[in-house]
Amino acid sequence: MKQIILKWVKLAAIAAVLALLGNYGLRYFTKPDAPEPFASGNGRVEATEVDLATKLPGRVVDILADEGADVTSGQILARLDTSELDARMNQAKAQLQQAIQSKNYALALVSQHESELDFSKKNLIRSKNLYINNNISLVQLQQNETAVESMKAALSAAKTQVDSADAAINAAKAQMQTIQANLDDSTLRSPISGRVLYKLIEQGEVIGAGGKVLTILDLNDVYMTVFVPTSYAGRVKIGAEARILLDASPNTFIPAKVSFVSPDAQFTPKEIETQSEREKLMFRVKVKVDPQLLSSGKLHLNSGVPGIAYIRLDDSAPWPSAVNPDKPKTSNPLSKML
Numbered sequence: 001m002k003q004i005i006l007k008w009v010k011l012a013a014i015a016a017v018l019a020l021l022g023n024y025g026l027r028y029f030t031k032p033d034a035p036e037p038f039a040s041g042n043g044r045v046e047a048t049e050v051d052l053a054t055k056l057p058g059r060v061v062d063i064l065a066d067e068g069a070d071v072t073s074g075q076i077l078a079r080l081d082t083s084e085l086d087a088r089m090n091q092a093k094a095q096l097q098q099a100i101q102s103k104n105y106a107l108a109l110v111s112q113h114e115s116e117l118d119f120s121k122k123n124l125i126r127s128k129n130l131y132i133n134n135n136i137s138l139v140q141l142q143q144n145e146t147a148v149e150s151m152k153a154a155l156s157a158a159k160t161q162v163d164s165a166d167a168a169i170n171a172a173k174a175q176m177q178t179i180q181a182n183l184d185d186s187t188l189r190s191p192i193s194g195r196v197l198y199k200l201i202e203q204g205e206v207i208g209a210g211g212k213v214l215t216i217l218d219l220n221d222v223y224m225t226v227f228v229p230t231s232y233a234g235r236v237k238i239g240a241e242a243r244i245l246l247d248a249s250p251n252t253f254i255p256a257k258v259s260f261v262s263p264d265a266q267f268t269p270k271e272i273e274t275q276s277e278r279e280k281l282m283f284r285v286k287v288k289v290d291p292q293l294l295s296s297g298k299l300h301l302n303s304g305v306p307g308i309a310y311i312r313l314d315d316s317a318p319w320p321s322a323v324n325p326d327k328p329k330t331s332n333p334l335s336k337m338l
Helices: 002-029 083-132 138-185 291-295
Strands: 038-053 058-063 076-080 187-189 194-199 212-229 241-246 253-261 281-289 306-312
Touching: 038 194, 038 281, 058 212, 076 212, 083 138, 138 187, 212 253, 212 291, 212 306, 241 281, 281 291, 281 306
Parallel strands: none
Antiparallel strands: 038 212, 038 306, 058 076, 076 187, 194 212, 212 281, 241 253, 241 306, 253 281
16 A cells, blocks of 8 residues: 555656656746847848830830830830821921911001001091181081091901911911920830840830830839738838849848838738748838949849848848858959948
């Protein structure tokens, strides 16, 4: 009996020891971790896309850039057929000349009627003196008075013709300006400096108003979109320093800054691979490559290249060795720029 009791006492002691060890281990392994100084996420290099579209419908007669071509702002990239616009411009020019001639004729009439009115007024003055001296009849005096009023009416009508001709001239000029604006819009110029990504229409095809001809990449606005878990999103600040490591150049990191943090949580898209579980809510973060580095020409990036972005959450924390210029894995030509 004593042996059974001793056995149960030993088992109880062992169970108590195991319980203490389990409680200690649970507390040790579940204690809160210190906040990580970096957030990271996988993504692909992207660039802002700008569509070159037509304002007017028409037939495309020239496309002066192919896919992959580098273009500059203001460079002519395509032209539309302007035969109809040219004909309308010639018509508007003819109408302008006609209105100018009408004005010249009306001005001549004004000059003529002013002279006739002046003569009629002088004649009326003489008639009044003659009538006072009984040298002419009342009828003749009234005829001269009527002549003066007639000349005033004719002069007023001639001046109205001048105003009408001015209105016709302004209308013709406005029509020419409208046609010229349409002619200018028929020549499609690049809105930015960049690289042609897609050619969406071929020469000779008819395109509608607002139709897209080319898609151009803005190589001075290159970024990577990554997704970070909720626990990190609240600590990511706009303007925070970041560095991008591309799969194509694992030994070269690219300086960047956070330019956007989504205010709304969402599920991680399927095409984005992250270390966190997919069912957790994630926040979209946009990391923009340093524009000065892009404009310097020392960095060449292709849109769509995958990589990983490291976002600095603690300014005092040293960078991970993968993107640390002080401890590079291999030589890094961009480390001097950081």
